Amino acid sequence: MTTAVSHRLAKPPGKLVPVLVVTLALIALWYVGAYFMNATLARDAFARAKKEPTASELLFATYAMDRPLLPAPHQIVTEIWKSTALTPVTSKKSLVYHSWITLSATLAGFLSGALLGLILAAAIVHVPSLDRSLMPWVIASQTIPIVAIAPMIVVVGYNLMNGQMGFSTDTSRFIAKALISTYLSFFPITVGLVKGLRSPDTILVDLMRTYSANRWQTFWKLRMPAALPFLFASMQVAIAISLVGAIVGELPTGASAGIGARLLAGSYYGQTVQIWSALIAASVLAALLVWMVSLGGTAVVKRMGLAR
């Protein structure tokens, strides 16, 4: 925290040029890698066609295969362009459609997870016996591979809601995925908020007492504002992990829509280009979500006059 702040104060030399250079170097490396990984497949294809390829023919063939081991970046870009801009949003082939399915579950899960985390953190801060009995479990549960439970929550929850409660198939899947996202995202928020709600100095808490403020007033006027920077830092972690939860939640129910379903379908049929474009879509989504939360955090902190 402090290092980041002093970093910003010192105004380091621009990051744009190095980032661009490193990105370009990575893309170049990718092309080289794509050649070597696909060369054997391409040679086999030429051998089947009884043709002796020239060096340049081989090179271009490795970049234009149907199911390459490692697709070249431009193939992925073409696929993404085809499945976003050139396909109607409502079509099952549209990446926007699949991203929206995942995004909606992510957001629903994130919001309910944030609410749950807020309630738990407030309880832990105010009830000493909860602090000492519940908090160790909140921390220990982070060491438990929660994503591993995902298939069970999804399958069981899906069967329960679809079979017994009479929700429609899509709604059941949506709720099951959102549940996993909730489960994943409330932990970082609880831990961060407990830290944040405790961050005001004793002297400030005492000051509130001299004002004869009750617990409720102390909470909303002192603790909560002090916790906001912590809240936004943990929300960045939570929203990223919430997206992971929604994607993993799409793997086991035989869902036909969503980024996770695209990944699974791609891996069944060996459609590498489709897998990679779904991955890029997920990455863009994650980066956008984290970026928006951090923007919100900066704006709130600035408006409160806490920015240093």
Place this chain on the structure above:
Amino acid sequence: MNHSRGHIQPWIALVGLIALSALPLDAADPTRLLIREGPVGWGLVALMAAAIVAAIRAGRSLAAAILLALAAHGGAAMAIGLLPSLAGHTGSGFWALVLTSWLLVWALVTELSEWPRRPGLPGLVLSLLIPFLFGIWLLILWQIVVVVFQVPFVLIPPPSAIGARIATSLPILAADFRQTFFKSVVAGYAIGCGAGFLVAILVDRVSFLKRGLLPIGNLVSALPIVGIAPIMVMWFGFDWPSKAAVVVVSTFFPMLVNTVTGLSASQPISRDLMRTYAATYWQTLFKLRLPEAMPFVFNALKINSTLALIAAIVAEFFGTPIVGMGFRISTEVGRMNIDMVWAEIAVAALAGSAFYGVVALAERAATFWHPSFRT
């Protein structure tokens, strides 16, 4: 802070005690009372009464705490013992018994939380005991609720069934654990963390790389890395190397980012001091900057210990030989053998916590000088 305020739990427990002595255990048989269950029932009621009196009169004494613990867990044992004969038609007396036991354990935890934190072994035992009680009561209430309300087995199996399943399928669990943990996780964790550490030292040396690679590393840390699992399966085959590869990728970036941050954690004044000693780059690195970076490195090691297990298990959802924890979870869910899934989850949770604990102990040994460990 709350010294003057008495606790309300023992008083409610007193009401509960009266209720559990007077109300029927069995909804179908109004004459079945706890005190008619023979000397055990009478003994329990007497024990609870003694515990309540002790809690109200002599709070904050070891004897009261022991009495509370005995009474609460005696009540829980009685409730669980009565379960098979009552499932489906439990009476109000049974619920009074469960509620009273729970109130007593709550009084106990409240009591224990107010004991002053002591250093050394007693303090450690106390700080472990409170969450341990919480966990035990989670299991007790889980068992009671699942059996009494006859929750479908496929929804949530009772803990006793999960325990029995663990006991009967130890060889399968051991084989899965060996495949997932000792092959994929350990190999991937070692390679990923090692590579991240070495690249971090290189990146730290070259300022251009540091400025260019660090923002990308930060971005990648937030990405859903498990998505590369199908690609890794395609590249490295179905067996453990593909899972280890996913683990390598997901552990690399947290290590890189944390180590680079840690390497710049040393104070400029210390670095200047090293220069006045005419220390070389490597001497400064090994004697000043790496030790200063250790808390950050261990932070990454701890984050990675859980990430690695998650990555390996999820990677197995995408195709695997017929062994492994992720494989078992996904196939047994399909067969509705939910108790086996819970057994695997229990193993995974235990392994994850133990792995984290080992790293935390190593951290304590390696960074004993750090303010957070000095007392």
